[in-house]
Amino acid sequence: MFLRNKSYTRLAIITCALALVYSCKSIEVPTLPVMEPLPEAFLDITDSSSIGDISWEAFFNDPNLVRLIDEGLEKNLDLRTALERIEIARTQFRISKGAIYPTMDGIVRYRSGDIRPNLLGGTINGDRNVVNRLENNFIGFQSTWEIDVWGKLRDRKEASFEEFLATEKGRHLVVTNLVAEISKLYYELLGMDIELETIERNIEFQEMALELIKIQKMAGRATELAVQQFSAQLLSTKSLAIEKQQEILETENYLNFILGRFPQPIARASSLLEIKLPYAMDVGLPSDMLLRRPDIQQAEHELRAANFNVEAARKEFLPSFSFTPYVGLNDRSLPAALKMPGGLTIGLLGGLTAPIFAQNKIQAGFDRAVSSNKIALYNYQQRILDGYQEVMNKLQRIENLRTVYSLRDEETAVLLNAVSTSNELFRGGYATYLEVITAQSRVLEAELSKTNTRIEMFLTVVDLYRALGGGWK
Numbered sequence: 001m002f003l004r005n006k007s008y009t010r011l012a013i014i015t016c017a018l019a020l021v022y023s024c025k026s027i028e029v030p031t032l033p034v035m036e037p038l039p040e041a042f043l044d045i046t047d048s049s050s051i052g053d054i055s056w057e058a059f060f061n062d063p064n065l066v067r068l069i070d071e072g073l074e075k076n077l078d079l080r081t082a083l084e085r086i087e088i089a090r091t092q093f094r095i096s097k098g099a100i101y102p103t104m105d106g107i108v109r110y111r112s113g114d115i116r117p118n119l120l121g122g123t124i125n126g127d128r129n130v131v132n133r134l135e136n137n138f139i140g141f142q143s144t145w146e147i148d149v150w151g152k153l154r155d156r157k158e159a160s161f162e163e164f165l166a167t168e169k170g171r172h173l174v175v176t177n178l179v180a181e182i183s184k185l186y187y188e189l190l191g192m193d194i195e196l197e198t199i200e201r202n203i204e205f206q207e208m209a210l211e212l213i214k215i216q217k218m219a220g221r222a223t224e225l226a227v228q229q230f231s232a233q234l235l236s237t238k239s240l241a242i243e244k245q246q247e248i249l250e251t252e253n254y255l256n257f258i259l260g261r262f263p264q265p266i267a268r269a270s271s272l273l274e275i276k277l278p279y280a281m282d283v284g285l286p287s288d289m290l291l292r293r294p295d296i297q298q299a300e301h302e303l304r305a306a307n308f309n310v311e312a313a314r315k316e317f318l319p320s321f322s323f324t325p326y327v328g329l330n331d332r333s334l335p336a337a338l339k340m341p342g343g344l345t346i347g348l349l350g351g352l353t354a355p356i357f358a359q360n361k362i363q364a365g366f367d368r369a370v371s372s373n374k375i376a377l378y379n380y381q382q383r384i385l386d387g388y389q390e391v392m393n394k395l396q397r398i399e400n401l402r403t404v405y406s407l408r409d410e411e412t413a414v415l416l417n418a419v420s421t422s423n424e425l426f427r428g429g430y431a432t433y434l435e436v437i438t439a440q441s442r443v444l445e446a447e448l449s450k451t452n453t454r455i456e457m458f459l460t461v462v463d464l465y466r467a468l469g470g471g472w473k
Helices: 002-023 063-075 077-098 152-218 224-258 286-292 294-317 359-427 433-467
Strands: 103-115 132-147 320-331 344-353
Touching: 063 077, 063 152, 077 152, 152 224, 152 294, 152 359, 152 433, 224 433, 286 294, 286 359, 294 359, 359 433
Parallel strands: none
Antiparallel strands: 103 132, 132 320, 320 344
């Protein structure tokens, strides 16, 4: 019997040793795809400065807009939500950081039970026929400390720290988008004010033309059809004014919503034409420019966190070592345990844990970490491509809008002269009322198109500022 038990023990030791060796196998991390290099410059511009480095207070030269942005950064609910996400990530980092250090627990333990005979060796006293009563009391402290031999816990901590930094960059992204959205709505309001003024001015012209055609009819030089045509044109323009007023109201309410306040009038400049376009041509090199974008910085930290998670998942295959020191009072009865120093007990336990039967679970976790790492890399590459494409589009659009605005300014001046000419010819009987109506309609369309182009210029500049990572400090 003794030889048989000894053989069983030896076989168990050999089996555990082989399983331990198998569990300690090395797992290589797959090689990630290589990113394509960025072009050297945007539109052959190689200036090292960038408008993204300019603070929003200095970039926007309108004090009314500066006050609105400042209020939005203080009260916007999305930004406050982003701040709370940062606190959650900070707490998670503290949790992962604490896993590196030992724990300390207060222990009060009472054990009582019978040790009955077994089929192999009897009781602890060797007698198969005697039932022993065992009692044990322990009061003290016990600490557990996993020794981070392979750096697994350190990798988890670094991953949590990178995720925390990613949430901070997420807040910067919210700030950048918030500054851009407030400024764009502000410029849209100024543009709508000009559009409304243009419509109201044309209403006055059309009312004058209607009165003139009525006089012409009374003199027998015009028909009722001409009066109806001029009246219809006037009614259409008046309805356009009401629609524009409603659009202004809705835009003001939405801007107030973003600012975190109830609807109220928006203080703004007198005219969009009096505001200088906030634009500088020095956009900088892509390598310098793109690094400021919060979304790219966020993706970079997420990629780093994924890298650390892969390393930690790879080290899950390796055994872990732990120490459990304890100190306290221990004896068979509670009164005896409280006697000093007879009941004082100090000890140290060591442990080796190997994932012998959890290989599939650990492999699945490792495969998931590798896939997440690749997704983070693709996301990082996508952010860079999006940023580069966005900046290229905005730069080219600004230059084209400058040309379009200049042409539409000339078009508006020509059509204004055409309106005056058509009115003079109509009074002299050399032009029909349809020519007058056509001239008035075209000048209204041209003035509105000119205003829309100027609005687009401001909005595109703001988009470029956002695309270059401007707005956050």
